[in-house]
Amino acid sequence: MxxxxxxxxxxxxxxxxxxxVHAGKGQATAKMEIQPHxxxxxxxxxxxxxxxxxxxxxxxxxxxxxxxxxxxxSSITYFKAESSGILFAKATExxxxxxxxxxxxxxxxxxxxxxxVFQGTVYRKNPK
Amino acid sequence: MxxxxxxxxxxxxxxxxxxxVHAGKGQATAKMEIQPHxxxxxxxxxxxxxxxxxxxxxxxxxxxxxxxxxxxxSSITYFKAESSGILFAKATExxxxxxxxxxxxxxxxxxxxxxxVFQGTVYRKNPK
Amino acid sequence: MxxxxxxxxxxxxxxxxxxxVHAGKGQATAKMEIQPHxxxxxxxxxxxxxxxxxxxxxxxxxxxxxxxxxxxxSSITYFKAESSGILFAKATExxxxxxxxxxxxxxxxxxxxxxxVFQGTVYRKNPK
Amino acid sequence: MxxxxxxxxxxxxxxxxxxxVHAGKGQATAKMEIQPHxxxxxxxxxxxxxxxxxxxxxxxxxxxxxxxxxxxxSSITYFKAESSGILFAKATExxxxxxxxxxxxxxxxxxxxxxxVFQGTVYRKNPK
Numbered sequence: 001m002x003x004x005x006x007x008x009x010x011x012x013x014x015x016x017x018x019x020x021v022h023a024g025k026g027q028a029t030a031k032m033e034i035q036p037h038x039x040x041x042x043x044x045x046x047x048x049x050x051x052x053x054x055x056x057x058x059x060x061x062x063x064x065x066x067x068x069x070x071x072x073x074s075s076i077t078y079f080k081a082e083s084s085g086i087l088f089a090k091a092t093e094x095x096x097x098x099x100x101x102x103x104x105x106x107x108x109x110x111x112x113x114x115x116x117v118f119q120g121t122v123y124r125k126n127p128k
Numbered sequence: 129m130x131x132x133x134x135x136x137x138x139x140x141x142x143x144x145x146x147x148x149v150h151a152g153k154g155q156a157t158a159k160m161e162i163q164p165h166x167x168x169x170x171x172x173x174x175x176x177x178x179x180x181x182x183x184x185x186x187x188x189x190x191x192x193x194x195x196x197x198x199x200x201x202s203s204i205t206y207f208k209a210e211s212s213g214i215l216f217a218k219a220t221e222x223x224x225x226x227x228x229x230x231x232x233x234x235x236x237x238x239x240x241x242x243x244x245v246f247q248g249t250v251y252r253k254n255p256k
Numbered sequence: 257m258x259x260x261x262x263x264x265x266x267x268x269x270x271x272x273x274x275x276x277v278h279a280g281k282g283q284a285t286a287k288m289e290i291q292p293h294x295x296x297x298x299x300x301x302x303x304x305x306x307x308x309x310x311x312x313x314x315x316x317x318x319x320x321x322x323x324x325x326x327x328x329x330s331s332i333t334y335f336k337a338e339s340s341g342i343l344f345a346k347a348t349e350x351x352x353x354x355x356x357x358x359x360x361x362x363x364x365x366x367x368x369x370x371x372x373v374f375q376g377t378v379y380r381k382n383p384k
Numbered sequence: 385m386x387x388x389x390x391x392x393x394x395x396x397x398x399x400x401x402x403x404x405v406h407a408g409k410g411q412a413t414a415k416m417e418i419q420p421h422x423x424x425x426x427x428x429x430x431x432x433x434x435x436x437x438x439x440x441x442x443x444x445x446x447x448x449x450x451x452x453x454x455x456x457x458s459s460i461t462y463f464k465a466e467s468s469g470i471l472f473a474k475a476t477e478x479x480x481x482x483x484x485x486x487x488x489x490x491x492x493x494x495x496x497x498x499x500x501v502f503q504g505t506v507y508r509k510n511p512k
Contacts, residue, residue: 006169012177015143015165037143040187041134047187047199048180049140055176059168071175072356073329073377075203075459077486077505079479094501095463099355100328100379102461102501117478117486119503121329121377121461123356200484201457201505203331205358205377207351222373223335227483228456228507230333230373245350245358247375249333249457249505251484262425268433271399271421293399296443297390303455304439305396308432315424315431327431331459 003028003063013056016049020060026093026103028060033086044081051076054105054118057091061103067124069101074120085110089118099124131156131191141184144177148188154221154231156188161214172209179204182233182246185219189231190250197229202248213238217246227252259284259319269312272305276316282349282359284316289342300337307332310361310374313347317359323380325357330376341366345374355380387412387447397440400433404444410477410487412444417470428465435460438489438502441475445487451508453485458504469494473502483508 007013007020013030016038021029032038032053040046054076062069091105105118135141135148141158144166149157160166160181168174182204190197219233233246263269263276269286272294277285288294288309296302310332318325347361361374391397391404397414400422405413416422416437424430438460446453475489489502 009169010174011165011167012174013168016176037139039139040141041137042196042198046138046140046180046183047202048144048176048183051179051183051202052174052176055174055179059175068170070170070209071206073203073205073358074175074179075201075331075503077201077478077503078199079481079486081198094461095498097463102329102463104501114479117488117503119459119461119501201486203375203459205350205375207353207358222333223370225335230335230457232373242351245360245375247331247333247373265425266430267421267423268430269424272432293395295395296397297393298452298454302394302396302436302439303443303458304400304432304436307435307439307458308430311430311432311435324426326426326465327462329459329461330431330435331457333457334455337454 003060006063007060016052018053018056023060025064026061026096027091028057029088029090030056031086031088034082034084039083044083050107050116053087054089054107057089057105058103058120061091061093062101062122069122069124072121072123074118076116076118078116080113080115082109082115087115131188134191135188144180146181146184151188153192154189154224155219156185157216157218158184159214159216162210162212167211172211178235178244181215181217182235185217185233186231186248189219189221190229195252197250197252200249200251202246204244204246206244208241208243210237210243215243259316262319263316272308274309274312279316281320282317282352283347284313285344285346286312287342287344290338290340295339300339306363306372309343310345310363313345313361314359314376317347317349318357318378325378325380328377328379330374332372332374334372336369336371338365338371343371387444390447391444400436402437402440407444407448409448410445410480411475412441413472413474414440415470415472418466418468423467428467434491434500437471438473438491441473441489442487442504445475446485446506453506453508456505456507458502460500460502462500464497464499466493466499471499
């Protein structure tokens with residue numbers, strides 16, 4: 001199963017309205033148009049929605065090889081609150097080793113302002 | 129607006145089927161019954177769903193005081209994959225200072241096994 | 257080579273004046289008496305000194321088994337600035353799996369106040 | 385007190401043999417020539433030494449403005465083990481807000497290979 005197929009079968013990403021824009025070796029871009037159901041109690045996009053958007057980019061980028069990659073640990077740092085428009089998450093590879101790989105994901109808005117930075121490290125299982 | 133009210137107005141948490149079990153000063157417990165729409169492409173709960181569950185506990189615990197707390201940075205580390213049952217997220221306060229506070233959130237299953245650990249630091253805005 | 261022996265051969269920890277108080281399976285305690293050379297430009301213990309103290313506890317706790325554990329990623333969150341006295345770092349195991357393990361380390365002062373919290377995930381190499 | 389002066393008064397950085405290469409607004413580069421006392425029990429540069437090198441770049445970059453910046457939280461992810469040569473840490477600004485700022489620091493060797501990635505968030509105190 002390829003990275004794109006994995007992304008299409010990701011029911012939670014679909015539930016959150018997240019779609020794939022681009023998928024390549026060790027890189028991917030996902031997007032999410034902000035809807036009322038993405039907002040938290042103070043009317044801005046919930047941290048979990050931003051995280052899920054970034055995580056979708058991470059999963060796609062890290063599963064572009066011949067192995068299944070599963071998340072070990074991820075972090076997100078928030079810079080700017082948004083409540084409307086389209087958000088993009090672009091994953092790039094910081095390091096790829098046999099069993100572990102690390103990606104940075106930048107979340108930006110339509111004006112290309114940095115909304116959040118996410119970093120994730122995955123464990124790469126043996127090739128099937 | 130109190131922490132419980134903030135939680136009830138969190139549309140994204142509601143969209144994810146997350147509810148509040150307990151809310152106190154600097155502590156909170158949230159829960160989520162795993163549904164098919166919480167799963168990722170390999171059939172386990174998506175990292176973003178676990179993060180959102182933990183983030184709901186963080187938001188509730190950190191907004192239990194006289195100030196609005198917004199997320200600065202959070203991390204999550206995954207220990208065990210789940211695909212059914214009920215998950216709980218319990219937030220406890222590690223540190224509370226005037227403008228910054230930090231919480232640990234443990235995500236467990238019905239057998240009280242540790243599924244993930246989350247840590248979040250919030251910025252506390254001036255009292256309204 | 258056991259965990260205690262690894263700790264004794266850690267030249268950087270020795271250079272920093274860090275010593276082992278206790279070593280067990282998946283747990284360890286290290287200590288450091290604050291000296292002028294641990295301070296930064298504003299006269300408080302440098303973040304790197306706190307990190308190194310915590311990292312020593314992590315390395316000892318995670319190498320208590322039959323495999324060599326090397327750091328993948330670690331984070332530290334600072335709660336209180338110190339400039340004198342003795343600091344302790346106590347590592348406990350959050351998760352132990354075949355190839356990956358995660359530890360929390362609490363750094364406290366002589367009054368048992370929480371100075372910082374550290375979390376580290378290690379990769380466990382094949383048994384020698 | 386400027387960022388460069390703060391760096392020069394950092395006794396722990398000096399104790400670790402770390403020096404400043406460049407200091408600018410929101411950016412800085414530090415370096416460290418690996419010595420035997422930087423190594424851990426398995427003969428590679430200790431995580432705490434890499435962290436301290438990166439932290440020095442963070443502190444210098446974040447104190448380049450009219451306010452004192454103190455660390456809130458930092459993380460480091462290790463990619464490659466080193467045991468000799470010179471290491472460089474280059475900090476760049478991801479976000480600068482009134483009271484909080486975030487920096488990424490890349491640690492590289494003389495061949496410009498990525499050894500580790502560090503990210504730090506600081507709290508900016510009121511101008512003196």
